[in-house]
Amino acid sequence: MTTKQAWRPWGVLAWFAGILFVLPVLWMVLTSLHSESDAATNPPSIAAKLTFQGYAEFFGATTGVSPWPPLLNSASASIGSTVLVLLLSVPAAYALSIKPVRKWSDVLFFFLSTKMLPVVAGILPIYLVAQYTGMLDNIWFLILLYTSMNLPIAVWLMRSFLAEVPKEMLEAAAIDGASLVTTLRKVVAPVAMPGIAATSLICFIFSWNELLFARVLTGVVAGTAPVFLTSFVTSQGLFLAKVCAAATVISLPVLVAGFTAQDKLVQGLSLGAVK
Amino acid sequence: MATSASHRALGAALAVTVVAATATACAGAGGGIGPGDSSSINVLMVNNPQMLDIQKLTAEQFTQRTGIKVNYTVLPENDVRDKISQEFSSQAGQYDVATISNYEVPFYAKNEWLAPLDSHIAADPGFDQEDVLPSMRQSLTADDGHVYAEPFYGESSFLMYRKDVFQAKGLTMPENPTWQQVADLAAKVDGAQPGMRGICLRGQPGWGQLFAPLTTVVNTFGGTWFSKDWQAQVNSPEFKRATQFYVDLVRAHGEAGAPQAGFAECLNNMTQGKAAMWYDATSAAGLLEAPDSPVAGKLGFAQAPVDRTKSSGWLYTWAWGMQKASTKQDLAWKFISWASSKDYENLVGSKLGWSRIPDGKRSSTYRNPDYLKVTNAFAPQTERALTSADPRNPGVQPRPTVGIQFVDIPEFTELATRISQDVSAAIAGSSTVDEALDSGQERAARVAAKHKGGQ
Structure with a gap:
C-alpha cells in the first residue's frame, strides 16, 4: 500500500x-x-x-x-454455539470434501435447504416448543438454536476450505504412512486453519448480533446484549x-474478534503449502 | 453395494445420535437456570421515564420492606406490546405483572389473559380504589364488571400554548377553545418569532402517533370509525371534514417536517420555541415546565379544542395487569398495590421531585399541596381533562366498543397505522385526504365485517 x-x-x-x-x-x-x-x-x-x-x-x-449479565449471556451463547458448530461442521465438511460420501452434493443441498425457511416463519412453533419444554428464558436453548442456525453455513464454508487441501499432500502423507489423526493434525489442520478462523468468526458474529430469537425467547435471566440495547x-x-x-x-467484542481472526486469516493464507 | 448402503445407514444413525445427545446435554444442563425464586416476581414494562424511576426505587423501598424481589424487563413501546401479547396469549407465565394500557385491557380481559383484581382490592383497603379517577377505573374495568388493571399513571390531551407570545400579539386563548378558534389563532401567531410556526400537531404515521390526536378531532367533528352496529364510517362526510381540517391546519401553520413529527419532535419544537401551540398529551406539560426547560413558566393550558362535543380530550393510561397464569398473584398484588399507591407518589415526590411523580390517576394527587406547588400551572386543567373524558361515549353517536382516541379491537393498531400512512402522505402533499380515507374505508369495512354479529 x-x-x-x-x-x-x-x-x-x-x-x-x-x-x-x-x-x-x-x-x-x-x-x-x-x-x-x-x-x-x-x-x-x-x-x-x-x-x-x-x-x-x-x-x-x-x-x-x-449491563454485565446480558453481555455474559451473549458471550456464552456466541462462544458456546460457535464451539458446537465447529465440532459438528468440521467432520461433516471432511466427509463432504476430502473423503466425500456418496451423493455428497445432495447432502450439501439438504444442509442449504434448512436455511430456506424464513426464520420468522418458524418463530411460533419454536416459541411453543420452548414453552412446553420449560426452556423459555434459558440461555442453553439459544445456544442450541444458534448452533442449528449457523451449522449449514459453517458446513458449506468448511467444505469449500477443505476442498482446497491438495490431494497430493494427502497422498504424500499416506505414502509416508501417516495415520488419519496425524494427517488431520499435521496436514489438513494447518491448511484449513484460515477457513476455521473465518467460519468461527462468522458464526460468532451471527450469534452475537442475533435479535429476533433472543427477543422472543428470553425474559428476565437470559436476555442477550442486543435485547438489552433495545431497552x-x-x-x-x-x-x-x-x-x-x-x-x-x-x-467492540465483534470488532476485537474480527481483528484477531483477520490476523489468523492472513497468517494462514501466507503459509500456503503448495506454493 | 449392500455394505455401502449399511455404512450410510450407520452413518446417518450416528449423526442423529450425536445431534440428539448434544441437544439433551444442553437441555439437561440448562434445567437449573430460571426465574423460579419463590419470593421474587417478574415484571415486563415499557421504557418510559416513570418506569425507570420505579426500577431505581424498588430495591431500597419495596424489596427491603416486603422481601419481594422484583426482576424487571424493560423494552421500547412497540417491542413491549409484541412481547406482552405473545406472553399473555400463550399464558407462558414467565411474567407475573406487565404494563398494559387501557387499549389492551378490555380485549385481554375478554380473552381471559388477565387475573381479575377485585378480591385483592377488597382485601386491601389501604389501596383506596375509590380514590382512582372514575374515568380511569371505568377504562380498566371490562364488560364483565371486574377490574383487570390498576393505573400507574394516566393522561388526557389538551392544548398548550405560549402565553408570552399570545400576550405580545394581544391575543387571548379561551379556556374551552373550538377548533375554528384554534385555526384562526394559529394563523395569527404563525411567525410571531423567527422560526416559530403557529401550531404543532402530530403527522407521523402510527395509530398511537397521528391517529391519537386526529381521532379526537374526528370525534368532536361528529365522525366515528365505526357505527354502533359495526358499519365502517371512515369516509363519512364528518370523518373527512375533520381529517381535511387537521391536514389543512398542519399544512398551513404546522411545524416543519410535519409528516415525520410525533410526540418527541413536537416536544422538541415546543421546547426550542419553534411552535406557538401544541395539542397533545397532558403528560407533555410536566416536561415543558421542567426546571431545565427554556420555555418553563411561559406556557398556558386550555382544554382540548372542540367542535360539536363538549369536550374531546383523550384518555390513556399505562397500568399494571396481572397475568392469569401467574403463580404468585399475592406477591404480584403487593407490588401493584405499592406501585399505584398514594404513598409511592409521595415517595417519588420527596426523593426525585414532584414534577416526576406518576400522576393523572388519583384525585388525591390534585389535592396534594406539595404537588400543586410545582404543577399549579397545568394540574387543574389536567384534572379537568381527565375527569371530563368519557371512554364509552366520546362522540356524538353511540359506539360499538370503548375508546376515545382508539377503537378497542385488536385489529385497530394495524388498521389505523395503515390509514395513518396515507393521511401522513396527504400532510406531505403527495396524496389527498379523499384518497387516504376512501382506501381506508375499504380496510375498515373488512375489519368491521369480522365484528358484525360477533357482539
Missing part, C-alpha cells in the same frame, strides 16, 4: 467507498460521546461538547441496571446518545 497506488483512480474510489461505509460507524461513536440534547438536535451539532454520560448510562449510572429506546424522552454508547460497547 504505497502512496503511488493510492492515487490511482480505482484507489481513490476504493477509499471513497471505504469512508462511505465507515462513516455511519464513526457517526455512531461521535453521537455516543455527545449529551442527549446535543445528539437530538436537527441539524446535527458535530462540534458539541464531548461527554461520557452515555457510557455511564449504559453501565447503569442512573438506573442501577448492570434504551423510549418513546418519551431522548435516548440517541445512550443507544449509540450501548451500540458502540456491544460492537
Whole structure:
C-alpha cells in the first residue's frame, strides 16, 4: 500500500467507498460521546461538547441496571454455539470434501435447504416448543438454536476450505504412512486453519448480533446484549446518545474478534503449502 | 453395494445420535437456570421515564420492606406490546405483572389473559380504589364488571400554548377553545418569532402517533370509525371534514417536517420555541415546565379544542395487569398495590421531585399541596381533562366498543397505522385526504365485517 497506488483512480474510489461505509460507524461513536440534547438536535451539532454520560448510562449510572449479565449471556451463547458448530461442521465438511460420501452434493443441498425457511416463519412453533419444554428464558436453548442456525453455513464454508487441501499432500502423507489423526493434525489442520478462523468468526458474529430469537425467547435471566440495547429506546424522552454508547460497547467484542481472526486469516493464507 | 448402503445407514444413525445427545446435554444442563425464586416476581414494562424511576426505587423501598424481589424487563413501546401479547396469549407465565394500557385491557380481559383484581382490592383497603379517577377505573374495568388493571399513571390531551407570545400579539386563548378558534389563532401567531410556526400537531404515521390526536378531532367533528352496529364510517362526510381540517391546519401553520413529527419532535419544537401551540398529551406539560426547560413558566393550558362535543380530550393510561397464569398473584398484588399507591407518589415526590411523580390517576394527587406547588400551572386543567373524558361515549353517536382516541379491537393498531400512512402522505402533499380515507374505508369495512354479529 504505497502512496503511488493510492492515487490511482480505482484507489481513490476504493477509499471513497471505504469512508462511505465507515462513516455511519464513526457517526455512531461521535453521537455516543455527545449529551442527549446535543445528539437530538436537527441539524446535527458535530462540534458539541464531548461527554461520557452515555457510557455511564449504559453501565447503569442512573438506573442501577448492570449491563454485565446480558453481555455474559451473549458471550456464552456466541462462544458456546460457535464451539458446537465447529465440532459438528468440521467432520461433516471432511466427509463432504476430502473423503466425500456418496451423493455428497445432495447432502450439501439438504444442509442449504434448512436455511430456506424464513426464520420468522418458524418463530411460533419454536416459541411453543420452548414453552412446553420449560426452556423459555434459558440461555442453553439459544445456544442450541444458534448452533442449528449457523451449522449449514459453517458446513458449506468448511467444505469449500477443505476442498482446497491438495490431494497430493494427502497422498504424500499416506505414502509416508501417516495415520488419519496425524494427517488431520499435521496436514489438513494447518491448511484449513484460515477457513476455521473465518467460519468461527462468522458464526460468532451471527450469534452475537442475533435479535429476533433472543427477543422472543428470553425474559428476565437470559436476555442477550442486543435485547438489552433495545431497552434504551423510549418513546418519551431522548435516548440517541445512550443507544449509540450501548451500540458502540456491544460492537467492540465483534470488532476485537474480527481483528484477531483477520490476523489468523492472513497468517494462514501466507503459509500456503503448495506454493 | 449392500455394505455401502449399511455404512450410510450407520452413518446417518450416528449423526442423529450425536445431534440428539448434544441437544439433551444442553437441555439437561440448562434445567437449573430460571426465574423460579419463590419470593421474587417478574415484571415486563415499557421504557418510559416513570418506569425507570420505579426500577431505581424498588430495591431500597419495596424489596427491603416486603422481601419481594422484583426482576424487571424493560423494552421500547412497540417491542413491549409484541412481547406482552405473545406472553399473555400463550399464558407462558414467565411474567407475573406487565404494563398494559387501557387499549389492551378490555380485549385481554375478554380473552381471559388477565387475573381479575377485585378480591385483592377488597382485601386491601389501604389501596383506596375509590380514590382512582372514575374515568380511569371505568377504562380498566371490562364488560364483565371486574377490574383487570390498576393505573400507574394516566393522561388526557389538551392544548398548550405560549402565553408570552399570545400576550405580545394581544391575543387571548379561551379556556374551552373550538377548533375554528384554534385555526384562526394559529394563523395569527404563525411567525410571531423567527422560526416559530403557529401550531404543532402530530403527522407521523402510527395509530398511537397521528391517529391519537386526529381521532379526537374526528370525534368532536361528529365522525366515528365505526357505527354502533359495526358499519365502517371512515369516509363519512364528518370523518373527512375533520381529517381535511387537521391536514389543512398542519399544512398551513404546522411545524416543519410535519409528516415525520410525533410526540418527541413536537416536544422538541415546543421546547426550542419553534411552535406557538401544541395539542397533545397532558403528560407533555410536566416536561415543558421542567426546571431545565427554556420555555418553563411561559406556557398556558386550555382544554382540548372542540367542535360539536363538549369536550374531546383523550384518555390513556399505562397500568399494571396481572397475568392469569401467574403463580404468585399475592406477591404480584403487593407490588401493584405499592406501585399505584398514594404513598409511592409521595415517595417519588420527596426523593426525585414532584414534577416526576406518576400522576393523572388519583384525585388525591390534585389535592396534594406539595404537588400543586410545582404543577399549579397545568394540574387543574389536567384534572379537568381527565375527569371530563368519557371512554364509552366520546362522540356524538353511540359506539360499538370503548375508546376515545382508539377503537378497542385488536385489529385497530394495524388498521389505523395503515390509514395513518396515507393521511401522513396527504400532510406531505403527495396524496389527498379523499384518497387516504376512501382506501381506508375499504380496510375498515373488512375489519368491521369480522365484528358484525360477533357482539
